[in-house]
Amino acid sequence: MTTAFDFTPLLRAGLPPPAVKYTGLPKYNFTGGNNDSDELPLDGLVAAADAVLKREGRTLATYGLASGPQGYRALRDFLVGKLKRDAGMTCTADDILVTSGSLQALDLVNGVMLTRGDTVIIEQECYQGSINRLTRLGITPVGIPLDSDGMKMDALANALDELKRRGIRPKYIYTIPTVQNPTGTILPESRRAEMLRLAGVHGVPIFEDDCYCDLIWDHKRPPALHAMSTSANVIHIGSFSKSIAPALRVGYIVAPWSILSRMLATKYDAGSGALEQMVLAEYCAPHFADHVPVLTRGLRKKLDTLMESLNEQFGTAAEFEEPKGGIFLWVKLPENVDTLKLYQPALQAGVAINPGPEWSVNKAHSRSRMRLCFASPTHDEIRQGIAKLAEVCHREFGVPVHISNVAR
Numbered sequence: 511m512t513t514a515f516d517f518t519p520l521l522r523a524g525l526p527p528p529a530v531k532y533t534g535l536p537k538y539n540f541t542g543g544n545n546d547s548d549e550l551p552l553d554g555l556v557a558a559a560d561a562v563l564k565r566e567g568r569t570l571a572t573y574g575l576a577s578g579p580q581g582y583r584a585l586r587d588f589l590v591g592k593l594k595r596d597a598g599m600t601c602t603a604d605d606i607l608v609t610s611g612s613l614q615a616l617d618l619v620n621g622v623m624l625t626r627g628d629t630v631i632i633e634q635e636c637y638q639g640s641i642n643r644l645t646r647l648g649i650t651p652v653g654i655p656l657d658s659d660g661m662k663m664d665a666l667a668n669a670l671d672e673l674k675r676r677g678i679r680p681k682y683i684y685t686i687p688t689v690q691n692p693t694g695t696i697l698p699e700s701r702r703a704e705m706l707r708l709a710g711v712h713g714v715p716i717f718e719d720d721c722y723c724d725l726i727w728d729h730k731r732p733p734a735l736h737a738m739s740t741s742a743n744v745i746h747i748g749s750f751s752k753s754i755a756p757a758l759r760v761g762y763i764v765a766p767w768s769i770l771s772r773m774l775a776t777k778y779d780a781g782s783g784a785l786e787q788m789v790l791a792e793y794c795a796p797h798f799a800d801h802v803p804v805l806t807r808g809l810r811k812k813l814d815t816l817m818e819s820l821n822e823q824f825g826t827a828a829e830f831e832e833p834k835g836g837i838f839l840w841v842k843l844p845e846n847v848d849t850l851k852l853y854q855p856a857l858q859a860g861v862a863i864n865p866g867p868e869w870s871v872n873k874a875h876s877r878s879r880m881r882l883c884f885a886s887p888t889h890d891e892i893r894q895g896i897a898k899l900a901e902v903c904h905r906e907f908g909v910p911v912h913i914s915n916v917a918r
């Protein structure tokens with residue numbers, strides 16, 4: 511019998527723990543940023559793939575197609591129009607770098623800007639993928655509290671002043687201003703103007719992550735910070751993950767060439783997947799604007815089902831503010847509930863939740879909070895999953911005391 515080769519002594523120091531093998535999705539999955547599979551525009555994507563491959567498929571023989579290293583030209587052209595129409599942004603195809611999801615965009619921005627020991631400003635409740643990246647890089651994140659209008663500007667001003675007093679110039683202000691993850695808030699135009707003013711005064715650039723900007727119930731959004739800036743101090747990133755499909759892995763960066771050129775020089779993968787870019791461009795140019803309202807109508811209905819189910823099962827024990835769009839509900843449970851401890855027993859009952867502390871840099875504030883994604887479960891799964899979650903939470907923490915007026 512041969513023994514398996516042992517790689518362990520050859521591994522470099524400081525690696526994260528090994529990945530856990532995939533064992534399938536939980537029955538009631540309220541985690542992750544998955545989308546609604548029923549709303550995926552499958553026929554349109556099939557037709558787009560067929561048309562673009564028949565017309566231009568032979569360009570796949572060349573790295574970067576015939577478009578150069580910044581991504582498929584037709585997709586960047588589509589983005590130029592979309593960003594102008596929806597976010598008020600003025601940019602050209604040369605200002606855009608297509609990436610493998612916006613996670614790669616986060617890595618590229620961080621890669622050219624951050625050094626161990628640096629400080630950045632972020633929203634106190636924030637995307638786990640962004641927080642984890644900062645932790646891994648040895649960066650100090652300063653979390654700014656949010657209210658129902660997103661990041662609080664008085665708190666931002668205080669934090670910037672305090673850092674200045676200590677001789678620290680943060681590398682950037684990272685914000686998800688348009689349907690924030692996890693809180694679902696939208697930063698109003700006046701706060702955007704104030705953020706830009708503060709950024710200007712302190713000489714700090716803004717890193718704007720507009721991942722969920724297409725998923726707004728009333729389709730009304732303020733201009734992007736990138737659009738409002740008069741000093742080209744905003745790096746803007748976006749994604750097709752939430753508007754079309756996350757598994758495609760297509761995102762983008764819009765930034766001045768002075769910084770985009772530095773990121774492009776560190777994008778060592780010889781280009782992001784070209785077929786996805788081709789299909790997206792072919793589909794989106796004629797259909798994106800019609801697809802988005804269909805998608806958001808479906809998502810809104812699921813949010814209603816989730817809020818109804820929580821009210822029914824948890825009563826006043828579950829507090830939340832209705833998000834203005836997106837795919838997440840940020841829920842507050844009573845103080846005695848520790849959602850990190852709720853996680854395992856809930857999972858054993860088939861219900862996966864995102865515990866609040868993983869989505870916040872203020873662990874005490876988020877201890878009894880959780881994030882629920884309502885996009886991927888069906889309406890029935892939402893109802894059944896929340897009923898199961900209430901059962902488990904009652905068993906573990908005595909919360910809720912009553913469910914549907916029935917004492918447990």
Ligand SMILES: Cc1ncc(COP(=O)(O)O)c(C=O)c1O
Binds near residue numbers: 610614721748750751
């Ligand atoms: C705020 C935010 N930014 C970026 C991402 C990364 O998305 P993707 O790499 O799929 O574009 C996510 C995913 O959930 C997110 O929530």
